[in-house]
Amino acid sequence: MADTEPTPVPERKRGSGVKLVYDLLRDEILDLVLPPGSPVDEVQLAERFKMSRTPIREALVRLAGEGLIETLPNRSTMVSNIDFLNLHTFFDALVLMYRVTTRLAAQNHRREDLPIIRGLHEDYAAAVAARDTLAMIATNVAFHAAIAEAGRNPYFTGLFRRLLDEGRRILRLYYQSYEEQFPQRFVDEHAEMIAAIEARDIEGADRLGKAHAEQIVLQVQRLFSRNERLDIAL
Amino acid sequence: MADTEPTPVPERKRGSGVKLVYDLLRDEILDLVLPPGSPVDEVQLAERFKMSRTPIREALVRLAGEGLIETLPNRSTMVSNIDFLNLHTFFDALVLMYRVTTRLAAQNHRREDLPIIRGLHEDYAAAVAARDTLAMIATNVAFHAAIAEAGRNPYFTGLFRRLLDEGRRILRLYYQSYEEQFPQRFVDEHAEMIAAIEARDIEGADRLGKAHAEQIVLQVQRLFSRNERLDIAL
DNA sequence: TGCATTTTATTTGTCGACAAGAAAAATACA
DNA sequence: TGTATTTTTCTTGTCGACAAATAAAATGCA
Structure with missing residues (x-):
């Protein structure tokens, strides 16, 4: 019980979070790990990556800018469909x-x-x-x-x-x-x-x-x- | 002195702020009102548009995605140069x-x-x-x-x-x-x-x-x- | 004076909390 | 039972505050 390290936090560097999330989500979308139509939940991602919603959001804005995800105002975000x-x-x-x-x-x-x-x-x-x-x-x-x-x-x-x-x-x-x-x-x-x-x-x-x-x-x-x-x- | 309305706030609708800032900055950049190299300060823009830095930042992320502004990590943001x-x-x-x-x-x-x-x-x-x-x-x-x-x-x-x-x-x-x-x-x-x-x-x-x-x-x-x-x- | 070091200032990056909007669920009523 | 209305839930949008990183200014020292 001597091991009382607060938490084994991944120790990310400032500014690296957005890129991490962006790169990973991008690959998951393009490899169809996240198929078209999959919901993209900010809170869920925040928990998964152990960071606040702010950097998650920035990554999503960038993905949306490339057309990889689509955002319905006030409602939900999902992986873009293939047309x-x-x-x-x-x-x-x-x-x-x-x-x-x-x-x-x-x-x-x-x-x-x-x-x-x-x-x-x-x-x-x-x-x-x-x-x-x-x-x-x-x-x-x-x-x-x-x-x-x-x-x-x-x-x-x-x-x-x-x-x-x-x-x-x-x-x-x-x-x-x-x-x-x-x-x-x-x-x-x-x-x-x-x-x-x-x-x-x-x-x-x-x-x-x-x-x-x-x-x-x-x-x-x-x-x-x-x-x-x-x-x-x- | 009966007119004690809290403030004559422009009364923006939720979700409209980002578009407002994005559209305006974009036009100012493309019309050279903001010439290449101009500093783009988040706090200043927040004051100008009477909103918090969050929506300003989202607009800037989008502009950066289109290459209209450039961000030096942790330091400053400026209008992109013409190459x-x-x-x-x-x-x-x-x-x-x-x-x-x-x-x-x-x-x-x-x-x-x-x-x-x-x-x-x-x-x-x-x-x-x-x-x-x-x-x-x-x-x-x-x-x-x-x-x-x-x-x-x-x-x-x-x-x-x-x-x-x-x-x-x-x-x-x-x-x-x-x-x-x-x-x-x-x-x-x-x-x-x-x-x-x-x-x-x-x-x-x-x-x-x-x-x-x-x-x-x-x-x-x-x-x-x-x-x-x-x-x-x- | 010239240069290295410390301090301050400025700007961005991240956080947690709250509010608004829209859909879904629950309720009321005929 | 079926429909209109209210309530709840769920997700996003915005806020203010704080921390980190960098550059600029101030200081110390030879």
């Missing part, structure tokens, strides 16, 4: 950003960008080999985000990141319900993209980015249309 | 979004969109006729935002709005230092764009959007390069 009816607008934007960022990377990358991109390429290949779904999704996002960074246009990078994030939720659904080893194809396409970027082949990078994106879109669309038919069949 | 060194990335993104949104409007607009767009077109023409700079900037943004809305892709619309907002600050500089009646040309180009959209001439709308955007970019670049030379001359 399946307008998926085509998402795909349109995604394809264009794949093209633009890959093209700009071919145009503007510096030598020091390539090792980073290659490293993430290998991470993705490893995740595919290990059949680790969550790792595949995460490393794929990181790979393309790194290409976008090498393109050096923060406006495009910003939109692309948002689209890739939203895509994490959709891909999560995809991999949950669909088993196939096609990702090897993506690994090969990634390698081609790197080659085009390194060769500063702008048109080639554009073409590969477009083809790669449309490949993904097609697969996902095929899945959803099949699911629709299944729903109707029930 | 003149990387203006070309801004122009690249702006031109592409002009193209994409105008193109999509030609493709996806509904009949009820056109009267709205025409109305804003006339507002812009009126502002040009009146030589009202702030009104020109504001109505121009509203006009192109309406076209983007008619294109019905929220991802593109979102990025475009951000770019147009950032453009408000740059155009404000432009009109402050540059006097010329070229805006009439923009009025004519706007009319052409409306015609292409109405005719569902997708390629034509794309071409017009691109030309229109490049026109603006060229003028602004010319101004800045002239200013640079002036700076050097001093």
Whole structure:
């Protein structure tokens, strides 16, 4: 009974709480640990993270700013729904950003960008080999985000990141319900993209980015249309 | 002395404070009433708006999320600088979004969109006729935002709005230092764009959007390069 | 005077409490 | 039993106060 330490408090540093909550909630939303429609309760989160509602609230305001949660005034907050009816607008934007960022990377990358991109390429290949779904999704996002960074246009990078994030939720659904080893194809396409970027082949990078994106879109669309038919069949 | 009402408080409604502060600060930043680098003090704003720091802080978090203000941890908050060194990335993104949104409007607009767009077109023409700079900037943004809305892709619309907002600050500089009646040309180009959209001439709308955007970019670049030379001359 | 150290001031970050708004539950009434 | 009304509950919105972190000012010392 000598151990009378007041409490084994996590000892967080001032200012770190918001980021902690923001990062964690964001990942939980994008990995569908918190599926669309899940209630997000400030008091509950405050208890969970052992802090007051103020920093929780700030994290939620930021998530709302990115459209990841929705707030009904005076009433409740919940994880945003995926707008399946307008998926085509998402795909349109995604394809264009794949093209633009890959093209700009071919145009503007510096030598020091390539090792980073290659490293993430290998991470993705490893995740595919290990059949680790969550790792595949995460490393794929990181790979393309790194290409976008090498393109050096923060406006495009910003939109692309948002689209890739939203895509994490959709891909999560995809991999949950669909088993196939096609990702090897993506690994090969990634390698081609790197080659085009390194060769500063702008048109080639554009073409590969477009083809790669449309490949993904097609697969996902095929899945959803099949699911629709299944729903109707029930 | 019978009038002993406690205080003639503005009587704001619960939940409206954040929006009030957010909207006002946003406009003040974009109109350069608060120039880049201006300090943004929470306590001062709380006094000015007669509310506690909590809603002020929420408005600031949102503005920071859009990159309009920057926060140094534990120290200070200030209006974001305009990144003149990387203006070309801004122009690249702006031109592409002009193209994409105008193109999509030609493709996806509904009949009820056109009267709205025409109305804003006339507002812009009126502002040009009146030589009202702030009104020109504001109505121009509203006009192109309406076209983007008619294109019905929220991802593109979102990025475009951000770019147009950032453009408000740059155009404000432009009109402050540059006097010329070229805006009439923009009025004519706007009319052409409306015609292409109405005719569902997708390629034509794309071409017009691109030309229109490049026109603006060229003028602004010319101004800045002239200013640079002036700076050097001093 | 020049520099290191301590003190003060200023601004943000966090907290706990209370009030308002809206939905859900309970009650009253026919 | 069915509906209108009141009460309760639950969640968010706002407040005032305090603590921590940093920069600026003041002080001490050679």
